[in-house]
Amino acid sequence: MDAEASRFAVAERTPSPSSGGGAGIKIRGLAHSYGDLRALEDLDLEAAPGAVLGLVGPSGCGKSTLLELVAGLQEPTTGEIEVDGSGDAAGRLAHCAFMPQRDLLLPWLSAIDNAALALRNRGVSRGEARRRAAAPFARLGLAGFEQARPAELSGGMRQRVAFLRTLVAEKPVLLLDEPFASLDAITRGEAQQWLGRALRTDPRTVVLVTHDVEEALYLSDRVAVLSSRPGQVVDELSAPAPRAADRDAAITDPDFIAARERAMRALRGSPAR
Amino acid sequence: MKRWLLPTIALAGLIGLWQVAASSGALANLLNVDDFLAPSPAEIASSIWENRTLLAENAWVTIKEIVLGFACGVAAGLAFAVALRLSDTLRRALYPLIVASQAIPIIVFSPILLVWFGFGIGPKLVVVALICFFPIAVNTFDGLRSVDPEATKMMRTLDASRWQILWRVEAPSALPQAFTGARIAATFAPIAAIFGEWVGANTELGGLGVVIRQDSALLETARMFAAAAILTAIALILYGLVTLAERRIVTWR
Numbered sequence: 157m158d159a160e161a162s163r164f165a166v167a168e169r170t171p172s173p174s175s176g177g178g179a180g181i182k183i184r185g186l187a188h189s190y191g192d193l194r195a196l197e198d199l200d201l202e203a204a205p206g207a208v209l210g211l212v213g214p215s216g217c218g219k220s221t222l223l224e225l226v227a228g229l230q231e232p233t234t235g236e237i238e239v240d241g242s243g244d245a246a247g248r249l250a251h252c253a254f255m256p257q258r259d260l261l262l263p264w265l266s267a268i269d270n271a272a273l274a275l276r277n278r279g280v281s282r283g284e285a286r287r288r289a290a291a292p293f294a295r296l297g298l299a300g301f302e303q304a305r306p307a308e309l310s311g312g313m314r315q316r317v318a319f320l321r322t323l324v325a326e327k328p329v330l331l332l333d334e335p336f337a338s339l340d341a342i343t344r345g346e347a348q349q350w351l352g353r354a355l356r357t358d359p360r361t362v363v364l365v366t367h368d369v370e371e372a373l374y375l376s377d378r379v380a381v382l383s384s385r386p387g388q389v390v391d392e393l394s395a396p397a398p399r400a401a402d403r404d405a406a407i408t409d410p411d412f413i414a415a416r417e418r419a420m421r422a423l424r425g426s427p428a429r
Numbered sequence: 430m431k432r433w434l435l436p437t438i439a440l441a442g443l444i445g446l447w448q449v450a451a452s453s454g455a456l457a458n459l460l461n462v463d464d465f466l467a468p469s470p471a472e473i474a475s476s477i478w479e480n481r482t483l484l485a486e487n488a489w490v491t492i493k494e495i496v497l498g499f500a501c502g503v504a505a506g507l508a509f510a511v512a513l514r515l516s517d518t519l520r521r522a523l524y525p526l527i528v529a530s531q532a533i534p535i536i537v538f539s540p541i542l543l544v545w546f547g548f549g550i551g552p553k554l555v556v557v558a559l560i561c562f563f564p565i566a567v568n569t570f571d572g573l574r575s576v577d578p579e580a581t582k583m584m585r586t587l588d589a590s591r592w593q594i595l596w597r598v599e600a601p602s603a604l605p606q607a608f609t610g611a612r613i614a615a616t617f618a619p620i621a622a623i624f625g626e627w628v629g630a631n632t633e634l635g636g637l638g639v640v641i642r643q644d645s646a647l648l649e650t651a652r653m654f655a656a657a658a659i660l661t662a663i664a665l666i667l668y669g670l671v672t673l674a675e676r677r678i679v680t681w682r
Contacts, residue, residue: 229582254586256579263681264601273597274587305681325587 179240179251179328179361180205181226186235187386188221194386195221199235201380201389205328208355208362208398210376212369212419218387219365220257223331226363227252239329253325257334259318261306267317268293268302274325289324295357296320296350312343319351323358330362337367345403348374352399369419374407375399379415381422391422444470468651473658476651483640484652488659490636494550494622495663498557502614505558506565507607513566514573514599515591527566535559536621539628549634553625560621561614568610572603605682608675615671619664 186199195218203209211219225232226239228248239248253274261270269276271293272285280288286302293302296316306314315335322330335351336344348371355362355375366372372379377398381391393415400406450456451469460467468476477484509527513520535556542552576599584594626638637656644653 224582227582227586229585249586250588252586254583256583258577258579260577260580260583262598262601273584277584277587277589277593277597307681321587327586331586 180207180238181209181329181361181363182236182238183226184236186222186225186232186237188218188225188230188232188234196225196232197386197388199387199389203361203363203378205361206359207378208364208376210372210379210395211363211365211382212367212372212379212423213382213387214384214423215367217382217384219382220333222387223254223333223363223365226329227254227331229254251327252329252331253322253327254331255318255322255333255335257337259306259314259338261314261317261321263306266303266305267298267309267313270306270317271320271324273321274327289320292320292323292354292358296354310343311339312347315339315347316350319354323354323360328361330360332362332364334366335364336371344368344371349403351375352403353401356399356401369416369423370407373412373415373419374403379419381419383425390425391419393418466648466650468654472651473654476655477658480652480655484637484656484659487635487637487640487656488663490550490634491619491622491626491638491660492663494553494557494625494636495618495667497550498554498622499561499614499618499667501554501558502561502618503565503611506562506610506614507569509562509566510569510573510603510607511595513570514595520570524570527563531563531567536624539625542625543628553622553636556625557618557621560617564613564617565607565610568613569603569607572606573599575606576602604679605675608671608679611671611675612668615667616664618667619660623660 181201181203183199183201186196186201187194188196199222201209211222213219221230224230226237226248228239228245228250231245236243237248239251242248242251261267262273265273268286268289269282272280272289275285275288276282290302293299296319298313298316298320301309301313306317309317315338319332319335322332336347339347352375362376364372364375369379373395375398376395379393379395380389381393382388383390396409396411396415397406406412447456448470450459451467452471454464457464457467513524539552539556542555546552546555573595580598581594584598589597622636623638623641626636627642632639632643637660640656641653644650644656
């Protein structure tokens with residue numbers, strides 16, 4: 157508890173924790189089982205400070221489990237996970253903010269209060285928390301919707317508020333669990349653009365779990381392809397143009413298409429090149 | 430408005446039918462009893478007016494029992510649900526017992542409660558509170574634990590303490606179910622109060638249950654029905670107040 161509190165203090169003193177190096181993630185020899193069920197096996201992954209690591213894999217490959225392990229919500233059966241040098245669960249928890257697959261906005265709170273939730277949990281007054289959430293809120297195009305209840309927002313806007321809630325937590329590491337899975341194709345494309353923009357202006361170390369190879373390749377610096385259970389890395393590739401300002405150009409570039417083909421082949425279980 | 434229309438017409442029709450059957454003597458003939466044992470709605474209404482002082486005094490006693498007992502049951506039920514949610518050991522030890530204990534007809538313990546708590550308002554409060562306690566405790570607890578586990582994980586990474594998760598996420602999402610429990614409790618509370626009065630009939634203390642019991646012995650049928658009608662009105666008002674409170678508090682549904 158004290159260790160956690162002091163880690164916060166560090167995060168609080170550094171307004172933009174990731175700007176100067178920030179937290180990297182190192183995963184070594186990781187395996188995790190639930191009883192007899194082996195969820196993850198023999199994983200080695202790394203994300204440099206401020207880099208986005210994309211994870212794609214079939215349903216049930218343990219991607220969500222991996223996020224929970226990184227977040228310090230559980231301890232792995234074997235192996236090591238380090239977030240910014242912290243190996244223990246409490247330390248990792250203090251460094252990570254988690255965005256669940258469904259937005260899980262609290263329906264009784266206004267949009268701005270949902271975005272400011274982490275600050276309120278830390279004891280920041282309501283007014284101060286709203287004030288601190290206001291600038292990123294407007295940057296994501298939500299100005300004017302501060303007082304709206306989640307039920308009054310569109311699916312795309314709800315995801316933006318959910319992302320803001322993660323961002324405003326002011327943690328160096330963001331863990332995004334299929335953040336746009338519930339959106340239609342057009343809204344998802346827009347969502348990838350605003351997320352790319354947000355990470356360009358306010359870089360954080362991100363682990364992005366998704367079903368969508370294109371989404372992973374556009375938003376990430378490196379993409380790891382996982383096999384079905386037990387999840388293992390079957391291929392790892394560098395993205396050609398991470399978070400490029402012109403998404404349409406980026407995703408139609410031949411290098412991008414080649415990378416996408418390779419990732420798709422790895423996903424389908426063909427041997428990687 | 431539309432919602433009320435059909436039940437109101439149905440109620441008016443039933444009362445009208447009863448009025449015709451009773452005033453023509455058909456009801457008494459059918460039941461093979463004297464006329465005064467099958468009073469008409471008009472006779473009951475005039476009995477309410479004639480006995481208004483007596484009925485008001487006794488209704489006030491019953492209302493106090495209902496409201497205080499209900500409040501105690503709600504407070505205890507909510508506290509119990511929170512305790513079970515916070516302690517897994519407590520939950521595993523007590524939750525099965527609580528669910529099973531709903532099968533106990535608490536009413537039958539009323540006589541012994543009288544012996545324990547005397548003939549004052551005490552045993553009536555205990556009966557009402559116990560009856561209210563179970564639906565509130567069980568419904569609130571089910572509401573608290575039906576919270577999405579993902580929401581709890583998210584809150585933990587947003588630096589929430591156990592209390593903050595309870596207060597900011599679990600409690601608000603449990604409110605609709607807690608209110609369902611409160612509505613069930615509100616319908617049972619008046620019956621429980623009447624039963625407490627019935628068993629522990631204390632003519633000095635009074636209460637609608639005492640009036641009903643005496644009048645049924647005295648064959649004052651019209652006044653007995655009058656007391657029952659007032660009790661029904663109290664139950665409906667309590668139910669309405671709980672529903673109103675829910676609408677004011679649970680604004681996001």
